[in-house]
Amino acid sequence: MKILIVDDESGTRNALKTGLTSFGYQVLAAADAPEALKIIESSINTVEPVEIMVTDLRMPGVNGLELIRSAKKMSPGLAAILMTAYGDDHIREEVTNLGRCKYIDKPFVPGALLNIIEEILAVQKPM
Numbered sequence: 001m002k003i004l005i006v007d008d009e010s011g012t013r014n015a016l017k018t019g020l021t022s023f024g025y026q027v028l029a030a031a032d033a034p035e036a037l038k039i040i041e042s043s044i045n046t047v048e049p050v051e052i053m054v055t056d057l058r059m060p061g062v063n064g065l066e067l068i069r070s071a072k073k074m075s076p077g078l079a080a081i082l083m084t085a086y087g088d089d090h091i092r093e094e095v096t097n098l099g100r101c102k103y104i105d106k107p108f109v110p111g112a113l114l115n116i117i118e119e120i121l122a123v124q125k126p127m
Contacts, residue, residue, distance in 0.1 A: 001051050001121070002026045002051055003020055003025050003026070003051070004027075004028045004029070004040065004054070005030070005055075006030045006031075006032070006053060006064070007029075009056070010031070013029050014029070028050065032062070033061060033067040036053065036055070040074055040075055040078065051077075051078070052080070052120060052121075053068070053078060053081070054083060055067055056082075056083050057084035057086060065082065065094055065095070065098075068080045068095075068098055072098065080100070081101070081103070082102070082103050082104070085106040087105055091103070102119070102120065104116060
């Protein structure tokens with residue numbers, strides 16, 4: 001199963017990639033939305049497409065919510081987790097309304113992210 005990490009901060013991106021890889025996930029990483037969308041598009045018709053995208057909210061150019069919306073147009077079954085230290089109720093509601101999307105406040109412990117990933121995987125994908 002492929003997970004895509006999208007964060008403009010290389011330290012966060014690399015730490016998440018290393019952590020999730022150590023739990024047996026195949027992890028790809030992107031520094032921004034255009035790179036992430038290219039990765040998702042190129043994986044759509046492969047044996048193992050990206051199933052979950054973990055993205056930061058605040059990034060230069062396209063923010064995480066906009067990225068999730070664009071990615072889900074390309075790959076409707078894609079699940080997403082939005083990470084942010086600047087969340088509010090409005091953002092949480094928007095994430096919930098996107099379908100197969102979750103929200104996590106920064107900073108978080110690795111186990112919290114793993115729990116959300118497992119929760120997403122436990123729910124059957126829509127047809």
